Amino acid sequence: MIDLQAIFRAASALEASDVHLRSGQAPRVRLDGEMSVLEGMPAPTLADLARVLEGLLTDAQRQRLARDGEVDCACVDEHGTRYRGNFFRDAAGLSAALRRIDARIRTLAELGLPREVEQLAHVRRGLVLVTGATGSGKSSTLAALIDVINHQHARHVITLEDPVEFVHKSQVSVIQQRAVGDDVPDFATGVRDALRADCNVLQVGELRDVETMRAALTAAETGMLVYATLHTNDAAQSVDRIVDVFPVAEQAQVRAMLAESLTGVLSQVLLKRKKGGGRIPATELMVATPAIAAIVRDGRSHEIANAIQGGKARGMHRLDDSLERLLRDDLIWRDDALACAHQRARFERRPATVPS
Numbered sequence: 301m302i303d304l305q306a307i308f309r310a311a312s313a314l315e316a317s318d319v320h321l322r323s324g325q326a327p328r329v330r331l332d333g334e335m336s337v338l339e340g341m342p343a344p345t346l347a348d349l350a351r352v353l354e355g356l357l358t359d360a361q362r363q364r365l366a367r368d369g370e371v372d373c374a375c376v377d378e379h380g381t382r383y384r385g386n387f388f389r390d391a392a393g394l395s396a397a398l399r400r401i402d403a404r405i406r407t408l409a410e411l412g413l414p415r416e417v418e419q420l421a422h423v424r425r426g427l428v429l430v431t432g433a434t435g436s437g438k439s440s441t442l443a444a445l446i447d448v449i450n451h452q453h454a455r456h457v458i459t460l461e462d463p464v465e466f467v468h469k470s471q472v473s474v475i476q477q478r479a480v481g482d483d484v485p486d487f488a489t490g491v492r493d494a495l496r497a498d499c500n501v502l503q504v505g506e507l508r509d510v511e512t513m514r515a516a517l518t519a520a521e522t523g524m525l526v527y528a529t530l531h532t533n534d535a536a537q538s539v540d541r542i543v544d545v546f547p548v549a550e551q552a553q554v555r556a557m558l559a560e561s562l563t564g565v566l567s568q569v570l571l572k573r574k575k576g577g578g579r580i581p582a583t584e585l586m587v588a589t590p591a592i593a594a595i596v597r598d599g600r601s602h603e604i605a606n607a608i609q610g611g612k613a614r615g616m617h618r619l620d621d622s623l624e625r626l627l628r629d630d631l632i633w634r635d636d637a638l639a640c641a642h643q644r645a646r647f648e649r650r651p652a653t654v655p656s
Contacts, residue, residue: 302344302352308377310338311400315578317435319383322395323349332572332579333435346393353387353396364481365389372481374463384439384465401439401465408444411437412580414622416615417566419587421448426563426588427520431532436568437581438529439465442503445527449473455500455525460490462505473501480505491515495522504528510545517542517554520561534619534642535565535586536604539596559597563588567619571626571636580631582640584619587611605642620646 307327311319316329319338323346327338344352354362356375365371370388375398377383382401387394408417420428428445430438443466449455455473462480469475484490487504488511494502495518507513507528520526532538539558546554565586570579586592586608595603608616623637627650634650641647 302342302348304352305378307338307341308381308383310341312377312379312381317400319398319400320396321349321353321398322390323393325392330435332577333570349396350394353394356385357387358482360481372462374465374479382465382467384463405443405447405466405468406440408441408448411440411444413441413444413568414583414585414615414617416585416617417441417445417583418448419615420564420566421445421452423525423563425520425523425525425561427516427526427528427558427561428563429528429530429535429538429565431530431534431538431565431567432569433531433533436570438568441566441568441581442527442529443468446475446501446503449501450475456498457501457503458490458494458497458499459503460484460487460494460505461503462487487512488515491519491526494524495519499524501525502527506530507542513542513545517557517561520563521557525563532567533569534567534584534605535608536601538565538567539601539604543599555597555599559593562593562596569619569640571632571640574630574632580626582619582622582626582632582637583617584608584622585616587614587616589614618642623647 307319311329314331316331318330320328324343326343327341328335329338357373361371361373365387373385375383375385381403383398384401385396385398387396430441432438450468450471450473457473457475459477460480464477464479478484478490480487492515502519502524504516507530516526516528530538530541532541543551543554567584568581570581573580592607595607608618620641620643623641626632627637634647638644638647
């Protein structure tokens with residue numbers, strides 16, 4: 301019989317970021333980005349795993365799982381640690397991927413982010429994008445930015461999440477967290493609701509579809525500060541992704557809306573620390589300027605990289621600049637930097653390094 305709490309205890313002791321469960325296979329965890337078997341834990345049977353996982357769901361979530369074959373949810377272990385779960389059906393039956401959420405919201409500095417990132421918490425309006433691949437730390441970064449606002453600015457903050465991850469307690473700001481599927485039917489509806497709720501700051505878990513993007517752009521244009529995530533690798537790709545989602549007839553208007561509202565883009569990847577274990581982010585930061593607004597409006601997103609290079613006085617930097625700093629400080633391996641660098645030749649001249 302599967303003991304989910306024992307699995308959570310073991311994963312927590314290892315400081316694993318994720319737990320993966322599949323019938324007929326021993327539980328696995330992700331440690332510093334790599335998958336490994338959780339030793340000493342038996343493989344659950346199909347019926348046992350389905351019973352345990354479905355027991356974590358509400359009636360509405362069970363209905364979505366039956367209808368769609370997958371569902372997002374949140375659960376809590378015996379010590380109060382939260383997990384963001386994705387339950388889905390595959391050839392083996394019901395499987396689960398559970399992301400461990402830190403009980404405490406870490407600061408931007410504790411996350412290893414450069415100090416220039418904090419300026420994204422002090423802007424008054426516009427659209428701020430936090431981008432990167434799955435597992436790159438976007439949710440932790442968003443939580444840290446909202447936490448800065450919560451302690452330093454008197455704002456009304458609404459978060460739209462699927463599910464709610466980091467739990468914020470109102471401090472100087474008033475924070476209300478809404479779970480998509482439970483408190484609001486979808487992201488687009490939640491954004492439109494926020495427009496009527498005297499909201500100053502809105503966090504959108506993900507810009508998943510054209511309706512959510514349209515609603516988020518409208519909210520940012522009306523004077524709200526909107527934070528959102530995308531699965532893109534840099535600022536230029538983020539702009540193109542948003543524009544390309546819309547029909548061709550609307551794209552010129554969308555570029556104009558983005559030029560007016562886009563306030564900043566933070567892109568990040570996580571790399572193994574060279575010493576001491578754990579991972580550290582490498583980042584690209586773009587902050588809106590009149591020159592960048594003109595580039596976005598004219599559809600010249602390929603020029604954004606050069607604009608970032610010329611914006612160092614405002615804290616802007618390219619991903620390769622961040623990788624260079626991490627290498628110079630001996631925090632990451634060169635081969636890991638090479639794997640995600642935009643200009644590989646910049647790092648190929650360095651002596652090769654491999655984990656020992």
